[in-house]
Every structure is written in structure tokens, then in C-alpha cells.
Amino acid sequence: MTDVLRHLAAALSPNSILTGEDKAPYLTDWLGEFKGEALAVLRPSTTQEVAQIVRICREAGVVVVPQGGNTGLVGAATPIGKTRQAVVVQLGRMNAIRKIDARDNAALVEAGCVLARLQAAAEDEGRLFPLSLGSEGTAQIGGLIATNAGGTMALRWGMMRDLVLGLEVVLPDGQIWSDLSSLRKRNVGIDPKHLFIGAEGTTGIVTAAVLKLIPRPAARATAWLSLTNLDAAPAFLSLAMEHTGGAVDACELIPKQGLAFACSHVQGARAPLSNEADWSVLIEISGPDASHLQDTLMELLETAMMQNLVCDGVVAASDTQRQDLWFLREAIVEGQRLAGYQIKHDIAVPIAMVPDFIREASDLVWKIKPDTLISAFGHIGDGNIHFNLSPGDNTFTAALSESVYRAALAFGGTISAEHGLGRKKLKTAEDLDAGQTFPMDIATLLDPIRGLNPLYY
Amino acid sequence: MTDVLRHLAAALSPNSILTGEDKAPYLTDWLGEFKGEALAVLRPSTTQEVAQIVRICREAGVVVVPQGGNTGLVGAATPIGKTRQAVVVQLGRMNAIRKIDARDNAALVEAGCVLARLQAAAEDEGRLFPLSLGSEGTAQIGGLIATNAGGTMALRWGMMRDLVLGLEVVLPDGQIWSDLSSLRKRNVGIDPKHLFIGAEGTTGIVTAAVLKLIPRPAARATAWLSLTNLDAAPAFLSLAMEHTGGAVDACELIPKQGLAFACSHVQGARAPLSNEADWSVLIEISGPDASHLQDTLMELLETAMMQNLVCDGVVAASDTQRQDLWFLREAIVEGQRLAGYQIKHDIAVPIAMVPDFIREASDLVWKIKPDTLISAFGHIGDGNIHFNLSPGDNTFTAALSESVYRAALAFGGTISAEHGLGRKKLKTAEDLDAGQTFPMDIATLLDPIRGLNPLYY
Secondary structure, three states: OOHHHHHHHHHOOOOOEEOOHHHHHHOEOOOOOOEOOOOEEEOOOOHHHHHHHHHHHHHHOOEEEEEOOOOOOOOOOOOOOOOOOEEEEEOOOOOOEEEEEOOOOEEEEEOOOEHHHHHHHHHHOOEEOOOOOOOOOOOEHHHHHHOOOOOOOHHHHOOHHHHEEEEEEEOOOOOEEEEOOOOOOOOOOOOHHHHOOOOOOOOOEEEEEEEEOEEOOOEEEEEEEEEOOOOHHHHHHHHHHHHHOOOEEEEEEEEHHHHHHHHHHOOOOOOOOOOOOOEEEEEEEEEOOHHHHHHHHHHHHHHHHHOOOEEEEEEOOOHHHHHHHHHHHHHHHHHHHHOOOOEOOEEEOOHHHHHHHHHHHHHHHHHHOOOOEEEEEEEHHHOEEEEEEEOOOOOOHHHHHHHHHHHHHHOOOEOEOOOOOHHHHHHHHHHOOOOOOOOOOHHHHHOOHHHHOHHHO | OOHHHHHHHHHOOOOOEEOOHHHHHHOEOOOOOOEOOOOEEEOOOOHHHHHHHHHHHHHHOOEEEEEOOOOOOOOOOOOOOOOOOEEEEEOOOOOOEEEEEOOOOEEEEEOOOEHHHHHHHHHHOOEEOOOOOOOOOOOEHHHHHHOOOOOOOHHHHOOHHHHEEEEEEEOOOOOEEEEOOOOOOOOOOOOHHHHOOOOOOOOOEEEEEEEEOEEOOOEEEEEEEEEOOOOHHHHHHHHHHHHHOOOEEEEEEEEHHHHHHHHHHOOOOOOOOOOOOOEEEEEEEEEOOHHHHHHHHHHHHHHHHHOOOEEEEEEOOOHHHHHHHHHHHHHHHHHHHHOOOOEOOEEEOOHHHHHHHHHHHHHHHHHHOOOOEEEEEEEHHHOEEEEEEEOOOOOOHHHHHHHHHHHHHHOOOEOEOOOOOHHHHHHHHHHOOOOOOOOOOHHHHHOOHHHHOHHHO
């Protein structure tokens, strides 16, 4: 047993340290693209234990890798552990929902709480926590904050950043920075919490958060629609936003190829319309009044058909039918995974540019590998397209991704919309100058403040 | 002419430098609480000119004070100019609306653009820029970003921070940092724009921004309601949010004393109900369908009356009536100003705590100065109360403010919700430990990242 492990054992509750075979699940990512090594996997029970871990490891020069539900797609939670010794700090034990305050529309939760548990707890109090994504049964709040998660409902309710009111973080030096406030408005200087949200654990380890809740919508209306063509997608979205007064919770673009992946490989997946269009959308609106909502959706469909944006459609008549449509949406992802080797991308471009981007990127891909199957699906409402490729094998992976990324950047887009950079895209971001870099060395940024602004004289 | 003025004259377009009497309006704040001195008031025409100003002044050791519409309430845009020489950089000439993109729901504007002009330009394209506040006819976009402005519609659409997609800033060393992107999602590391939003000009000068637009609501419904008592306020808000599915654009708390100030001192201000309640609310909801909206509001009133939250009310039957109600809301502020010496506060507490805070703070105030008139009004939807005092004279100003601030902090609140700190509250924030401080010296925060996270190895 090394010194550092002995110190960690003394600092943590019993049975908090995995050092044997049981480490394995934490040393590879969900997609199996990244593997690493670690001295140990640590499972702290309190924020103080996390702080101790950081202090001990910092002293010993051991790299600390925070990990939540390990559902990330870019390898940000997998240690390398070769050039330097590392530990994984797995936050799953710190999973308490400390408070759901319905009057204040706020929840105080620990980092290891699984998203679906928070959703259920909010629902019990007549509230909605409006973040929703495929991995919600496993993904944890801390990881979702560290990666600024998006998902299907970001269109209406924002990304994780927009839902965080307060935060508690263990800093790189082991100090605890705690600001677990539920205030909606507080202008007292630069807001430090944004230094941690979306930072992928590089500025600290999120240990707890206060999150926004909203009143649970009494009703939802959901439809699967065949678009006349790809160009109809942004126009339909625009119409839907205007027609519903912004009550669109989700608007997902579905390509024929995605549906084919789902129906071929996922048990129970069946196309909802007999005549499959090249492009479909799954739209969901919500509100307080079920019958008014259903009327609104029907009127929207009629208008969209008259405007020649939509040519066919089915409206969910029951919650079961609604769930079937969402099952199919998620089956698109699972189906492509089961279909064999794939290359995932997580592009965003300005919403109006989505059709042009998809055409351009598809052409570039087919020039490199003509038989590549492309499933360009996702959150059209945010301009966020998962431009996922099934090229058969990994011969041209680097060239294919680079083409897709270059096309995205050429349209004013990004190589990462909601997944983050992680180990997977950090170098690409540097090579393509596509990362978000600080405007200047942050140390020199804040120093001159005192020279710039009279507030401090 | 000093050296620095000669350099500035060489760098700027003709007629960009005020050095005489014409400086005066820029050297005092709107409330007349702060006055300062400056070598010159500079009126740059381009971002490059702003960058030149910063470089020249930095070289010469001259303090640079950015100023927008000069409508701030905390003296953040007024130079001191005594201990060190200062210039005011007034951004009003850089006022172009470069683009309104209805398909992308985004506007690209320069910092000096007045808010009301942007609102009107968005409306022309069938869009809404949903920030609204009393000074919108004068306040400029750059200042609104630098102070993270709130206002009456923040409840539904967020504060300025939530509406900024992209930003261009001149940094303290004169570099231009430009990220004028309209992307809704982009996770490529820490998002630097939050270092500038709400920073009150301490980290750079905002020169342009890309802002979110939303589809313009087809209809609004507005009502003025008498609450049964103060405790009914958060309960009514909660009911309204649930009943409308979150479609509440604004919910403003109005005290009898506020109404008295308005009706006594502002021409044309008249109470909308014959029997004035101690507490009223002005509520506005919006949506795509006028008749459904009106029905929703009427049902809300009926339910609120049945639940004994509301005892009387008037619904605006026309846009003129709606405007009259909003005129009255703004007249509360103007009326108190005209009534004589006042002390303004900008408190937020958790929403459910608002009644307790108002009672507690009122008791504390009256213990110090029993004849003080209190108008506690504002954005109950955000827990944001302008707890404004008319104590007759300034004998006890410091003690009164400190009591109010201590009460706010005791309820988990803040001494500044939407106005910022400025020269007015910086020392108070320090004394009461009520400021948002960085978790640690930022220079040491980012250095250890490389030790904490494997992404960088």
C-alpha cells in the first residue's frame, strides 16, 4: 500500500476505496473508447471527504479525476493514469436530495444524485426539473453541471447552466467554496459559479447544487410529423414557436436513416407512419390545459400542412403512445450503436443553417467514404445536430470527423454543442482553433481591473 | 492640453472628445448622488477606438470609466477622478443595430444602442426582446450587460445574462475579445462571457453583443388585483405560475404607500380600484391566443378569490388600460422621488420569505425612525423587493440601510438583486461580507487545474 493510499484510508469512511478488480467499471467510459489506470477509485460520503482527497492527492502529486454516472461521451471522466498516478473520485454515494422547496421552486441536491431520481422527487411535489436526456437513469447532477448538459428540453428550459441557482465546489487546493443560494437575482460582482459549470471538472469538483424547478405542466401534447423536406425543419420550428407562444418543450429532427437503425436493431421499435418521409420531427408542447393544448397542436399541424412544411403526422392519443414516440427517438441512438462501428458528432450551427450544414457535411463524408450511413438527428430547436456516421470501419475516422468539424465551423458552428471536449476533442479543438479560450491569461485579466475601474479607488 | 489628450485626439475621430462644460452631464449619476471629475469625456465611434483609448490610458495611468445611458442607481458609471486622473468612455455613438435575424431569433447590436430602440426593431420583425425596465428609453445595451439588468419581465425570460448569446469586449490591456456567436449550445470549455456580464465594467468594456429574441406574443392580459394580505403574495404567484403553465411575464407587488406616492405627486396617476388594499399586484400574462388568455386570467382571478388570496381586481380591457396600469407601476418610483429625500434598496430574498422580510425590515426601520414612509414594491416573482424609504431627512441613512441589509442577509438574501454594487455599495458589501467574492485568488485557481484534471496531460 502506497503512502497516499494510507493517507486516503485514514481520511475516508471505511469501505470507500476500491483498489482491485472492482475498479474496472470506473476506468473505462460508457462507449468503451477510453481506458485508463488509477491507483484507486474513491467513493467519498461527504464534501469534507472530497476536500481531504483533493488535499492529500495534491500534496502527493496524484491526479484527481471526478466522475459522476460515467455516461459522458467524450472521455472527460476517464483517467489516463500513465504519465502520472491518478485516482478516480466517484461521487455516487453523495446522492441525497436535501430539500425540494415547492414554494421557492428550488431543489438542494448532492452531486451524486441521479437525474431521474431528482425528476421523480420534484414530480412528487408538483414540480418539474426540466432537464431530460437519454442517460437520465444513470447520469448524476454533478456531472451534468460539470458538462453543462443539454438534452431534449433545453429548447424551452435551457441547459444545465440555466437551471443552476447555487453551487458547492471543492477547489483545486482542497478548499470548499459554498454558495448554495436559491436567489433568482443577485448582482454583487462577477458570478463565480460560471467558472465551474461546463468546465468538465478542470476548476473544481461539484459536490452539491441548488437547482431551479418549475410548476409541473398539467398536460402535454406530442406529435410525430413527416416534413416535406429538410428545408422545412427550421421553418416548421419557427411556426411552432410562434403558434404556441414558445410552449415547445422539444423539437427533435429525425432522419429516415435513424429510423432505419432503430427499426432494424431495437426490439419494439416501429415507424409510426406507414409512409416514411426522409425527414420527420418529434414535437412536444406543454401547458396547463389539456384540451386547449391538443387544439393548439392540431391547428399547428393544419397550418404547417397548408404552408407545405408537413405532409403527414400522428398525434399521440394517450400517454402510452407518447412514450412510444419517445422510445423510438431514443432507439435511434441505440439502433446505430447496435449497427456496428460508429462515429458520433455533436454539432451546433445557427438554426437556419441546419439544412445547409447537413447537406454540405454529408457530401464531404460521402466523398471520403461513399457507403457511409449518416444519421443526422437531434435538437433542431437549438441547432444541435448529432451528425453520426456508420462508415463500416474505422479506416477514415480522423478524416471524416475533421470534415464534419470543418463544415460546422464554416457555418459559424461548434464541434461540441452539449457533450463537451474531454479527452476526445481537446486536441481537435486546439488544432482547429475551435475551443473556447480565455481572452487572455486570467491572472493578468483581473490584475489590471484596479487600473481600469474607479470602483476600486 | 496634456499629453494623454493629445494622444487620444490623434487616435479618435474628430469631435469625439469633450473637455469643457459639456462634460458635466456625464460626471454625475442619474440620482445626483455621485459626482466626479474627468480629464475628458470620450465618445468613440468604433471598437478599435475603444481599444485605442484603453491602451493610451493604461500607458498613461489614467483610469477608464465606461458609461452607457447613465441610468445606473449605484454610481458605477461615475468617475471619482480625484486620487487619479480619469476619463469617461461614453458609448452612445456606437449604437448600430447591425442585424435582426428573425429566423435565428437573434440580434447583433452595438453597446450604445438604447434598449427601447432594440425593442422596437425586434417588434418590426415580429420578435420580442424581453428585457423591460423603467429606464428603457435611455439605458444602453452595454450598460445593461455590464450590470446584468433585471426588470419586470425577468421572471419569465431571465435577466440580461440569460439573454446574451455572444459578446465583444475590449479587455483591460486594450485587446479586443470577440465572440459574437448566436449559437444556443456550445460546450467547449469554461464560457468566458460570464466574466464580463454583471462585472460592472471591471473586467472590460462591452462593445457589442448578440442577444436572444423570442417570437412576439400575439396577446397579453393584464390585471391589477387587491391581495387579502401580504402573505397572499407568494401564494398568489405560485397559483398564477401553475394556472398559466409559467406564462406569467410579470408579477409586481405594490404597497398602499407606493400608490399614495404615485397619486400624490405624479400627474395622471390614479388608483385603479376605489377601495385600496394594503397590498396589490400587477400581473401580466402573454400567449398566442387573446381570448384563451383572457379566459385564463379570469379563471385565475376566480380561483384566487375562492382561495381567499385576492379580494378585488380589475382586468385591463384595452391596450390603453394596460398602459395606464403600467404607467401607475412606474409612477410609484417617480412619486417617491418627487416626495423628497429617499433611500433606495434593491433586496432579494427567497420568494417565500418576502412577507417575513418586509415585516421584519419595516420594524427595524421604524425603531430607528418611526415616521419613515416605506414603499416596499417590486418583482415579487423573483423575490426582488425595492425596499425604499422616505425618512424625511438623511440623519439616519447609514443606520437605516444597514438594518435593511442585515435583515435581507438574515433571510438568506442579498443587498443587491439587480442594480449592482457600484461606488454606492462596494464598501457595504465588504463590511457585511455580502459581496460575491471569487472563491480564491483567480490566478491560483486556474494554475492547479493542470494538476487536478487529466484532460491536460
